[in-house]
Amino acid sequence: MSQNKKGIPSGVSALIIIIGSYVLMRYIVRPPLPSNLTNFFMMFVLAGVLIYITLDDRRIDEFIGFISLTSKQPLVWDILRKAVLVIIPLFVAYNVYSKEKVTYSPPGELFSPHVTPPQWVVDFKVPEWAGNANKWDPKHLEEGRKIYEHNCLPCHGKDADGNGPVANAIRYPAAPTNFREPGTIVQLPIAYVFWRVRDGGIFDKQFNSAMPGWGDELEEDEMWKVIMYSYYKAGVKPRTW
Amino acid sequence: MGGWIKKQLILLIGIGIAALGIYIGAKSGVDYKDFQIIGSRNLIWILAQTMLLFAAFILAVPVFVLIIEVAGYIKKDERLDKLAKDFARLLPVSYSITAVLGGLFTLATYTLFPKFMNYMTGVFKPTYIVFVVLIFLESTAVYIYWTTWDRLGGQKKLQHIVIGLILNILGTLVMMTANIWGSFHLSPAGVDAAGKLLSLKDAIFNFTFWPINIHRFIANVSFGGFICASYAAYKYLSAITPEERAHYDWMGYTGTFIGVVTMIFLPFAGYYFGMEIYSFNAQMGITFMGGALSKIWLLQAIVIAVIYLGICYYLWLGLDRIPGSEKYKKYVPYLSWTMIFAFAVWATPRAWVASLEDMAGGMHPIFGTVGIMAPKIAAVNVAILGVILTFLLNRRAGRIIPDGRKVYVYIQWIIILLIVAVNLVVLYYSYIVPSATRIKLSIYTFLFMVPAIALIYLFDGLLLKGAQRVGEIRWGNMAPRSQYALIIVAVSNVWAMALLGYGRAAARLNWHIYGVLEDTSKYAGLPSLGDATLVISGITLLFLTLIGLVFKITGEGGREGAR
Numbered sequence: 001m002s003q004n005k006k007g008i009p010s011g012v013s014a015l016i017i018i019i020g021s022y023v024l025m026r027y028i029v030r031p032p033l034p035s036n037l038t039n040f041f042m043m044f045v046l047a048g049v050l051i052y053i054t055l056d057d058r059r060i061d062e063f064i065g066f067i068s069l070t071s072k073q074p075l076v077w078d079i080l081r082k083a084v085l086v087i088i089p090l091f092v093a094y095n096v097y098s099k100e101k102v103t104y105s106p107p108g109e110l111f112s113p114h115v116t117p118p119q120w121v122v123d124f125k126v127p128e129w130a131g132n133a134n135k136w137d138p139k140h141l142e143e144g145r146k147i148y149e150h151n152c153l154p155c156h157g158k159d160a161d162g163n164g165p166v167a168n169a170i171r172y173p174a175a176p177t178n179f180r181e182p183g184t185i186v187q188l189p190i191a192y193v194f195w196r197v198r199d200g201g202i203f204d205k206q207f208n209s210a211m212p213g214w215g216d217e218l219e220e221d222e223m224w225k226v227i228m229y230s231y232y233k234a235g236v237k238p239r240t241w
Numbered sequence: 242m243g244g245w246i247k248k249q250l251i252l253l254i255g256i257g258i259a260a261l262g263i264y265i266g267a268k269s270g271v272d273y274k275d276f277q278i279i280g281s282r283n284l285i286w287i288l289a290q291t292m293l294l295f296a297a298f299i300l301a302v303p304v305f306v307l308i309i310e311v312a313g314y315i316k317k318d319e320r321l322d323k324l325a326k327d328f329a330r331l332l333p334v335s336y337s338i339t340a341v342l343g344g345l346f347t348l349a350t351y352t353l354f355p356k357f358m359n360y361m362t363g364v365f366k367p368t369y370i371v372f373v374v375l376i377f378l379e380s381t382a383v384y385i386y387w388t389t390w391d392r393l394g395g396q397k398k399l400q401h402i403v404i405g406l407i408l409n410i411l412g413t414l415v416m417m418t419a420n421i422w423g424s425f426h427l428s429p430a431g432v433d434a435a436g437k438l439l440s441l442k443d444a445i446f447n448f449t450f451w452p453i454n455i456h457r458f459i460a461n462v463s464f465g466g467f468i469c470a471s472y473a474a475y476k477y478l479s480a481i482t483p484e485e486r487a488h489y490d491w492m493g494y495t496g497t498f499i500g501v502v503t504m505i506f507l508p509f510a511g512y513y514f515g516m517e518i519y520s521f522n523a524q525m526g527i528t529f530m531g532g533a534l535s536k537i538w539l540l541q542a543i544v545i546a547v548i549y550l551g552i553c554y555y556l557w558l559g560l561d562r563i564p565g566s567e568k569y570k571k572y573v574p575y576l577s578w579t580m581i582f583a584f585a586v587w588a589t590p591r592a593w594v595a596s597l598e599d600m601a602g603g604m605h606p607i608f609g610t611v612g613i614m615a616p617k618i619a620a621v622n623v624a625i626l627g628v629i630l631t632f633l634l635n636r637r638a639g640r641i642i643p644d645g646r647k648v649y650v651y652i653q654w655i656i657i658l659l660i661v662a663v664n665l666v667v668l669y670y671s672y673i674v675p676s677a678t679r680i681k682l683s684i685y686t687f688l689f690m691v692p693a694i695a696l697i698y699l700f701d702g703l704l705l706k707g708a709q710r711v712g713e714i715r716w717g718n719m720a721p722r723s724q725y726a727l728i729i730v731a732v733s734n735v736w737a738m739a740l741l742g743y744g745r746a747a748a749r750l751n752w753h754i755y756g757v758l759e760d761t762s763k764y765a766g767l768p769s770l771g772d773a774t775l776v777i778s779g780i781t782l783l784f785l786t787l788i789g790l791v792f793k794i795t796g797e798g799g800r801e802g803a804r
Binding site for chain 2: 037116
């Protein structure tokens with residue numbers, strides 16, 4: 001029977017990779033990956049293991065011998081493979097139980113962070129003093145800072161990282177945006193952000209967030225200034241269409 | 242002449258059914274009609290996509306049949322000529338099925354969506370006439386090309402090649418004519434706000450006309466290669482003699498090679514298509530890439546991962562039939578895990594299903610860094626490099642490299658490392674530059690990669706020129722699971738084509754013709770992604786059943802060829 005150099009049967013290597021990947025995603029990476037996403041990535045891990053095992057005829061035989069308990073193994077591996085044969089059905093049973101158990105959680109929601117803007121946003125004429133990030137007036141940014149700290153900081157945080165004092169209270173289904181993340185405001189034209197600030201996400205079903213609309217609270221100029229400050233604070237610039 | 246009339250009869254039936262549809266549509270007097278049980282939209286969707294898949298196949302096969310035939314002619318290799326003929330064997334029946342499907346599709350659309358289709362007739366009548374003439378000529382060219390294969394051999398081979406060339410030109414023109422209509426639906430031009438035609442030329446050469454032409458041409462050839470490879474796999478699995486197995490093993494390898502070589506160019510065509518969509522309408526661009534349809538790209542990444550890994554798996558197993566390949570096999574696990582990792586990066590979503598239990602609000606720091614486009618482009622390039630290296634392993638395995646040529650190996654390594662380095666630098670900058678610059682960077686990276694890959698192969702050619710083999714390749718000695726991998730690749734390819742076909746059509750949202758003619762039927766809204774994938778899977782099954790029929794009908798002739 002062929003085993004690799006270290007004498008570890010391929011069945012054990014496969015187990016180490018599978019269990020190790022799961023533990024890494026759920027218990028070592030912080031914050032842990034959501035469980036359904038972990039399952040998604042586990043699909044890749046399983047594919048990798050399957051490819052590895054089936055690349056070689058001898059490895060297939062060895063693997064089948066190992067899991068079907070027909071090959072002779074040292075005591076440690078023998079105990080391990082028998083344990084796995086018990087653990088797998090238990091694991092499946094636990095999953096079935098978890099799925100069927102009555103819970104009071106709302107159903108999972110799939111959402112897109114960047115939904116399609118209405119036509120007026122695409123055609124919107126941004127005021128000249130706000131349109132070009134290289135020519136932003138420090139006075140405007142200072143005014144923006146005051147508005148930001150007064151209205152936005154509780155959720156979006158002092159450092160524009162989406163980690164304000166109340167952020168944790170409103171994480172479901174959409175957490176406050178972290179402006180420093182490369183996938184948020186830096187990917188958006190400034191008119192798009194203006195639309196989000198003006199209209200918010202409470203009444204727009206596609207956003208499903210707790211972001212209030214500021215159109216009634218702030219003047220248009222003030223909204224531009226706070227947007228400019230958000231970009232400035234996050235250290236990024238808006239994109240063009 | 243009698244045979245020609247018989248063959249054209251099916252095409253004429255197809256055209257007749259289509260003409261009947263146009264007549265019914267013109268006389269209809271209503272905007273919409275429904276279709277029982279599955280609904281009018283699903284019916285049109287299924288017919289259109291299945292027809293397009295066949296159309297892709299019959300466009301693709303003549304392209305590489307001609308290339309193989311020319312290669313056989315130049316190298317004076319009878320085997321290549323036989324192989325080309327074996328691929329071409331699939332053509333006549335496929336043409337007939339496409340003609341019937343085209344007729345049914347036209348009948349159904351004009352009957353069920355008369356307002357929309359009558360408008361199309363009004364704008365594009367001249368192109369309809371051109372289309373009918375072209376398919377008639379193309380069908381005739383197929384008939385002549387196929388029936389004269391043996392007669393125009395030997396000294397007259399050049400004449401046969403010219404017929405093949407004419408067939409390919411006609412096929413491409415047919416595809417381009419049909420693309421006029423599809424691209425106009427997506428990005429209309431040459432009409433005013435009320436839809437009145439101002440310039441037919443502008444309507445034809447609209448924003449997405451050329452991107453769709455290029456994208457479809459490349460994708461079709463790739464798709465054709467993989468379908469032919471699956472045909473070879475099917476024949477391999479049902480082969481009786483070792484000679485048959487050897488022939489179909491080689492045929493599967495060639496089909497896969499054609500599929501992969503063309504597929505490598507697809508991302509570039511995709512970026513160009515995407516850029517033109519943004520240029521036409523930024524709103525549509527966002528819907529497509531970041532909004533309602535963004536999850537399509539996740540599914541696409543998974544399907545492409547299956548295709549790439551399936552191909553590589555087939556090639557890795559193929560090393561077993563090359564004597565002296567043992568020393569290269571040890572690299573395979575590293576290659577496979579690198580590719581798996583690259584695909585996991587590509588498939589990482591920007592946002593995910595939010596559940597209260599996870600308390601992550603559908604967001605996670607990993608999504609923000611890995612879920613966006615920047616690392617995905619590098620990941621795709623790494624995956625492409627994985628395929629290139631796999632092919633290199635296949636070429637290199639079992640060859641005795643002549644003395645003094647080691648320098649070519651070092652040069653190849655330098656180029657490979659340079660590709661990796663360029664991708665890492667671009668990856669770094671992709672995070673810090675604006676999106677528009679990032680998209681341009683991705684195109685430059687690709688433009689760098691293509692000549693770099695070509696250079697790798699050039700030096701490989703120099704390295705292996707005249708190199709002896711440890712032993713002959715044992716064609717026909719493949720594990721059956723490798724052939725199933727080829728079939729999985731073909732199935733995934735069909736699914737990917739149908740998925741992206743849906744994506745392109747769905748980008749129009751509630752418009753028949755974007756911004757010009759609104760869909761006011763009860764099917765105006767998009768289906769959920771779950772419902773859409775069900776229809777896509779149904780289309781895949783239907784296509785595979787029909788192409789299976791083609792395999793079955795043409796199978797017996799192929800067996801004679803192999804013998």
